[in-house]
Amino acid sequence: MAKGRELKGRIKSVENTRKITRTMEMVATSKMKRAQDRVVAARPYALALADVISSLYSPELAERFPLLRQPTAPRRVALIVLTSNRGLAGGFNANLIKAARVQIAEIEKAGTRVEVHVIGKKGIGYFKYVGRELASQRIDVTDRPTAENASEIVDALMAEYIAGELDGVYVTYAKFVSALSTPPATERILPVTPPTAKSKEGVAVGVQHDYLLYPDAEAILTELLPSYVRNAVYRALVETVAGEQSARRTAMKNATDNAGDILNVLRRTYNRARQAQITQEIAEIVGGAAALQG
Amino acid sequence: MLTVSVISPEAVLFEGQTDSVVAPAFDGQVGILTGHAPMVTLLGTGELRLGGAGKRFQVEGGFLQVVDDVVRVVTEHAKAM
Numbered sequence: 001m002a003k004g005r006e007l008k009g010r011i012k013s014v015e016n017t018r019k020i021t022r023t024m025e026m027v028a029t030s031k032m033k034r035a036q037d038r039v040v041a042a043r044p045y046a047l048a049l050a051d052v053i054s055s056l057y058s059p060e061l062a063e064r065f066p067l068l069r070q071p072t073a074p075r076r077v078a079l080i081v082l083t084s085n086r087g088l089a090g091g092f093n094a095n096l097i098k099a100a101r102v103q104i105a106e107i108e109k110a111g112t113r114v115e116v117h118v119i120g121k122k123g124i125g126y127f128k129y130v131g132r133e134l135a136s137q138r139i140d141v142t143d144r145p146t147a148e149n150a151s152e153i154v155d156a157l158m159a160e161y162i163a164g165e166l167d168g169v170y171v172t173y174a175k176f177v178s179a180l181s182t183p184p185a186t187e188r189i190l191p192v193t194p195p196t197a198k199s200k201e202g203v204a205v206g207v208q209h210d211y212l213l214y215p216d217a218e219a220i221l222t223e224l225l226p227s228y229v230r231n232a233v234y235r236a237l238v239e240t241v242a243g244e245q246s247a248r249r250t251a252m253k254n255a256t257d258n259a260g261d262i263l264n265v266l267r268r269t270y271n272r273a274r275q276a277q278i279t280q281e282i283a284e285i286v287g288g289a290a291a292l293q294g
Numbered sequence: 295m296l297t298v299s300v301i302s303p304e305a306v307l308f309e310g311q312t313d314s315v316v317a318p319a320f321d322g323q324v325g326i327l328t329g330h331a332p333m334v335t336l337l338g339t340g341e342l343r344l345g346g347a348g349k350r351f352q353v354e355g356g357f358l359q360v361v362d363d364v365v366r367v368v369t370e371h372a373k374a375m
Contacts, residue, residue: 038304038305041304041305041306042303042305044299044301045301045303045304045368048366052334052357052359146304147302147303147304147370150303151370209332209361210331210332211333211334212332212333212334212335213333213334213335214319214320214321214324214333214335215320215321215336219336220336220357223336223355223357224357227370230303231303234303234304
């Protein structure tokens, strides 16, 4: 029963694989829930900032803030690419890298130099493979990104932007639309697009009040605009982590389902082979007995 | 009563009612009671005290906003004490 033993081995191996993918699915589900909570918890801060900035901001003030400088002919811009440190998340990293590549090509077509800053082993691996030099790379952003991580990433770039060495900063990340939809997105974080008065996510933002301002609008904005930029990066970080976990969950769910299908086929084949063998043995015995009697 | 929230980038650290707020503004302490005029002020470094609830936070930077007895303390560095 050589074929039977072979099939048994394969069934065992697929069962083991399914055990692993199912566990990974459950781990990713619980990590995703926590990451999702962090995405939600980051909203009030973003809304409060947007509210105050939009109510204090007026276009006349724009020229006084270096972070709002609109470069006419950008010479050099930075692109921050967020990817994950681990694989087995379906097309998650491939999609992010593709979005980054499209963005780089688009900026370079306009004759602008792009320096690439990559977060996450997967992105670093890709850019190393294609031989592109990276301006910076880091792999120490964990499943729980902090606001400090965001400021470490973007503070240096903001300083360069203010000094006029950079003419723009973009970030490519996974937008967390819902647990099932985390498309890659690229957002321009510098120059800052000031939030405008409108209702955002159901909350009125930028309602004009006659605020008493201490010390004055300009000083407050000088303080808050960098916070706004850091917050944009922080949000990109937490959304990317949530996106990674939800992509992994989907990938592992599919793998588990596929393993189940394969098991069904293998078990059916195995049982058929076993049955065929038993039938054959009976036929041989009956045949042998008949021969003796005859 | 004032409705107060203390908000950091990562989470809302406090949300609730108090009767007064004493915050470390950039140029000294600022006290807020009900009926305060709408205000936005930068914060410095120091202790934020939420009167009735007896809650205290160490804050650094950020701003404080008052509108219609709703106080929002929004800061990148806030730690409960």
